[in-house]
Amino acid sequence: MLETDGVRKAFPGVTALDGVSFSLGTGEVHALVGENGAGKSTLIKVLTGVYRADAGQVRYRGEPVSFASPLDAQRAGIATIYQEVNLVPQMSVARNLFLGREPRGRFGLIDFAAMRERAGEVLRGYGIGSDVRRPLGSLGLGAQQMVALARAIEAHAQVVVMDEPTSSLQPREVDRLFRAIGDLRGQGRSVVYVSHRLEELYRICDRVTVLRDGRLVHTGPLAGLDRLRLISLMLGRDLDAVRSEGLTRFAERARSHAAPLLRATNLSRRHVLDEVSLAVRPGEIVGLGGLLGSGRSETAKAIAGALPLDSGGVSVAGEAVPPGSVGSAIRAGINLLPEDRKAEGIVATLSVRENIALAALPRLSRAGIVSEGDVDRVVDRFMRRLRIKAAGPGQPVGELSGGNQQKVLLARWLAMNPRVLLLDEPTRGIDVGAKAEVQVLIDELAEEGLAVLLISSDLEELVEGSQRVVVLRDGAVVGELSGADVTEEKIMAAIAGTTDD
Amino acid sequence: MDADGPGRDHPRGRVRSPGAPVTTTTRERAGSLFRRHGALLVLGALLVIGTLAFDSFTTPANLGNIATASSFLAIVAVGMTFVIISGGIDLSVGSLFVLGGVLAAYGSRYGVVVALLLPLVVCGVFGLVQGVIIARTRMAPFIVTLAGLLAARGLMLSLTDEGATTYLVEDDLFASIGQGAVLDVGYPFLVMLAILAVAVVFLQRTGFGQNVYAIGGNEDAAALMGVPVARTKIVVYLTSGLLAGLAGALNAARLSSGVTILGIGMELDVIAAVVIGGTLLTGGAGGLGGTIAGALLLGVIQNLINQIPGLSSSFQQVVSGAFLAAVVITHRVLGGVRDDDS
Amino acid sequence: ENTATAPEPGGSDAQQQVVESPTGPAGAGCTIARQGATAFDLKTAVVGFSQSEKEANPFRIAETQSIKDEAAKLGIANLKVTNAQSQFAKQISDVQQLIAQGAQLLVIAPLNSDGWEPVLQQAAAKKVPIITIDRKINARHCADFLTFIGSDFVEQGRRAADQMIEALGGKGKVAILLGAPGNNVTTERTQGFKEQVAAKAPDIEITFEQTGEFAREKGQQVTEQLIQSNPDIDGIYAENDEMALGAVTALKGAGKKAGDIKIVSIDGTRGAVQGIVDGWIFGVVESNPRFGQLAFATAQKFLDGEAIPEKVIISDREYDAANAEASLGQAY
Amino acid sequence: MTETIDRALDRVRVVSWLQRYGVYAAVVVLFAFNAVFTPHFLAADNFRTQLVQVAPIVIVALGMALVIGTEGIDLSVGSVMALAASMVALYLGYGALPAIAMALLAGALVGAAGGVLVAVVGVQPIVATLALLVGVRGLANVFLPQLREFTNPTLVAIGSDSVAGVPIVVLVAVVLVAAVAFLVRRTTFGRQLVAVGGNRTASRLSGLPVRRILLTVYVLAGVLAAVAGVLATSRLQASDPTSLGLFMELSAITAVVVGGTPLTGGRVRVLGTVMGALLMQLLQATLIKHNLPQSWTQMAQAVIILAAVYAARERR
């Protein structure tokens, strides 16, 4: 259906793809895996006309093609959901869904009534019931991702390319997505599927291609490929090493009994948060569970002073933090790793070095003058510790792969010597290797006495990582689980509201 | 018009969870209303104030003058609205306006058709070239059209012996397009309304219009969604050039001559009209109705300031500046979504 | 030349001499009967004055002030003044607004000579007489406007040329600091100067022409470039005093002595006349801005039924080393 | 294979060299042209003239570069120059230094007004400063209705004296360039400013005092414009609030952008800005010295701007 032959693509400083020959069969779901920065997104962009390959050939239905733009690819029947949600936030949901193929009425003019109606119908099929006239940007990231999905699938494409489609989805939505993928396969349409979540691959993919450092290292059927073997292929380490390191990342830890380090009391904001209270002890990891849009990110932002509150307050080690100011939260030792790293995290024009040092600058300066030596030391330390893969500290962060961008952000906060870490989806879009590293790191940090609030849509991660889980629904706390109660089932039950309140 | 029409950006209400009903506060609703219709509301308020304060304000002749005189700015602003919604800016319009007028006056000696076609072709080509440069090289529109501003004015000066020659309109039919009036309202205003109607349909009800909003909202995303970004931009700048040239030609018809000292700084007035009309300079949101209200508003402000006796010319400028600031502040405070930046 | 005297030449400095007011062919001249207006009393009438540029240079200040003073003196209660702030589109709107406000007489200092069609139509419909001052409007006498009162810019250019010829002894290289482009004052002052030089002193070579946009700073900057690249220049003709004064600053900065390069300019502001006294400027041709008395007197004559000529050209005096010191008090 | 890589890399290198140094190359080319074709070009006096004339533009452009670095724009700079001129004239009676202080204060206040509109009220920079462009020019004229000459020796000296052969005006510009370069490269504030321009939300979430940074940047731009206004005034030996600094905003923006600072913020090129201003100055001088008409000047400027920015544009 869609093949590449010896494709090469270089960026200044890195060779993102080096002679990759990839082939996608008709009606198959093909997994594309690899570490962060392995070249998956780049390969997809070459396939879909965003980039032109430096060398090599792309063939579609046996014919050599060279798409000049994504539009060309789309016209030929290749639809794509890119890694970062790529829709237009100011436009309404319906208009995003139908952009480029709006239903026409009289005189060939757009028929908005029909468009709204169809959009409502289509999206309900994907579990999105909100008003399709709302601007897309007002939906949570997960919902946005579902809209992007619906858009690609509804375009009647022969090939649907999905770059980490589930990274912001809830389990329920993932199920829905997989049903849609099953339908596609049933209709003889092909899917390229990129994900770091291995269990997902095993659920729906037929074949797998593994990239490492821009080279293709393996391609073949997925069934029968051992999970550990797949990981060793990705990481390029031998099987035994991977086996001995194991895949469980969080260590078991005794429950802390110290006085809470972070205490949030009755955080309220109209229509967003309703009397949310929680406490985290030093050395404790508290999970925050809940559905898409349940207010987890808002809770984190409120604690970090980034969301003005109607009432409620935050204290660290018993001292009240002045409300509504990120600066004072940071001075109190509260640091937030935001959910949307492109919009809220990285400064794409600046280098890795500047991004890491950004928050810590005042500490790395004397009399307002940056002490370059100190910056270099800190940057060097965290680039090593987090194994950030970049051409060098001077490379613009926008050029890094998603996972490495996330690591840069983590480094930014670790450089602050935080007391409280609020991690909103810290491992989203991070490869298995890096994910384990990040999780080990979180563990280490907790061990050092930090209070950690962990938000994750990955229930497994939430369960394994947290000593306690606070469950939110509609901006209010609906349950708290601790000890043996911290299981996926119980969390699901709390989210669904089937437990006692 | 359709409630889902573009530019109708909705208040950023919060959903509880998927499927939950939308909730918006009154304040948010008022804010969104103000953002969309703020210029119109201020315009209404000023008309009332003007009527109460000055006898000679609400006469048909005076209102007709304001309407006619504002229509040129409004026509140019229609083009600018497309440009700004697409996330760009066009600084060349003032120069194209004066160039269009000179060419129209020159062309009128060959009849009305040439008088209209000549400025449209030349200014259209200017817009087209700027659009191609912007779309193909990804240079900032601000810079490309700044160069366009200089180049078009340079061309105009070289055509008129450094501005010394004023061509007179020699075709009566052409002149009558600019000078005729229905009940104190000049034809240019009617032309403006016609252009507005066509532009609204294009912006709101065609795929092209959707594409303009999409690339203004998020250009990279739009490209990935298959929007023909380059083509859309080229058409947008072409439109802006054409409308600036047309407005210049109409104005030449009205003045019966290709006056060479026009259009300096006009781009800023046009941008002000668009922005007062509620279109965001960041692109992706806005509409044409507000733009027209914004253009009329500027005309009314000038007229009102003139009504105040004894205000020195310098004070008039202070008042205009203060007024502009007041309008944008009101806009922002009442209509803007506070993104809680601190 | 048919020299007349302005009515009631009053104060020592403030009055204008009319040097030329041709009555045109066949005893033309515009009478109120021909023009179609009905007579009114100036005192109680609404009179509109449209100024073109901000009152920020001596010429405009003196001009507006003289209109206001004269109106006050005559007891005209209802004088409406607008200022177009150098925007031509605004001036058209301003005058239209004055007409809509019921102006019965319009005095206009036009920014540009062409492009007055919309105003002329409305004024004609209401039979409002228009007097333009300092610059003229290209239109039909009587049908469109009553009269033009002002200087002859071509003549000013010629007189400046005469001064330059005198200064250089008929030989040398001259640079012109042009006024703002696209403006008939610039065009005509250039034209007159060049014509006269070509006619009377073919040995004077005009080697350099750049705009100084009537502004002092631009005049200074252009002159700095000029004397750098053309060190052999002998004279500078500045089309207004501001640019001449900018040129003086530039010459001082370059270490020149007063009189090394002969400067001739037009306007007759106090600063320029002082420049003559100080020896930096060779001569200045005046462009008199005090139109108030003449304008209203002409209007009154018109209302009284007299025939008014198409143009009333006023006399401009000349300043040079001989009279500068004595005339300093009369410069504006 | 390796050959193609090498060639690709060469191309990349050439492109990134052009991106960085294109404007320097253009200055050199224009300079060489003048050295050959313009009489008396290689004279010390000529360099003085060009530098003296470009100094105020450079100073304004420095402030503009900072503002553009934060993804803003400041259209009010020309009017601030005019206001500074009025202040100088009004307070010269108290001596040169108080007058200059008042001028700088006025610049700071206008900058603060712009900063408040942008940072606190949240008005888009281009409109906020457009309102100031109109209003402040009027204000300058209200304070000083017409040009006023002065003979204050200190002020005249600032405009026309030299120290060790270098005009004071140029010295001031050099010092300010150095100071701003230091500010951008070495200080916390400089780093933060660029980050705010690169991603405002991220900067806010990283605890940067975004409002204070924006406010400071606009105040700096206002003060720098006022400095330029004082220098231009002292050079002219007259305060001219009507025409001083007209269209300065466009010259300054041109210098900044031609010098390689993108309008999208997140980067400030100080030396590039100086070069951008020099390039436009040289161009203007070339055309004047060759006595070419205004229309040519404008068309040539258009071409140079496009060429310089084309060479420096971001590739993808």
Ligand SMILES: Nc1ncnc2c1ncn2[C@@H]1O[C@H](COP(=O)(O)OP(=O)(O)OP(=O)(O)O)[C@@H](O)[C@H]1O
């Ligand atoms: N526009 C760009 N400019 C420069 N380098 C780039 C660019 N895009 C990608 N790269 C580099 O190319 C390599 C491959 O990146 P790519 O985004 O394809 O990785 P990925 O496999 O999708 O990783 P992830 O799982 O983190 O999304 C990385 O080293 C990245 O830094």
Ligand SMILES: Nc1ncnc2c1ncn2[C@@H]1O[C@H](COP(=O)(O)OP(=O)(O)OP(=O)(O)O)[C@@H](O)[C@H]1O
């Ligand atoms: N910038 C915003 N403007 C308006 N509404 C928003 C904004 N951000 C989030 N919301 C709304 O607030 C609700 C809470 O969203 P949020 O993303 O914080 O939830 P969450 O529990 O963190 O879920 P997730 O992060 O998984 O999407 C969402 O329904 C979303 O629509």
Ligand SMILES: [Mg+2]
């Ligand atoms: Mg990727």
Ligand SMILES: [Mg+2]
């Ligand atoms: Mg969230």
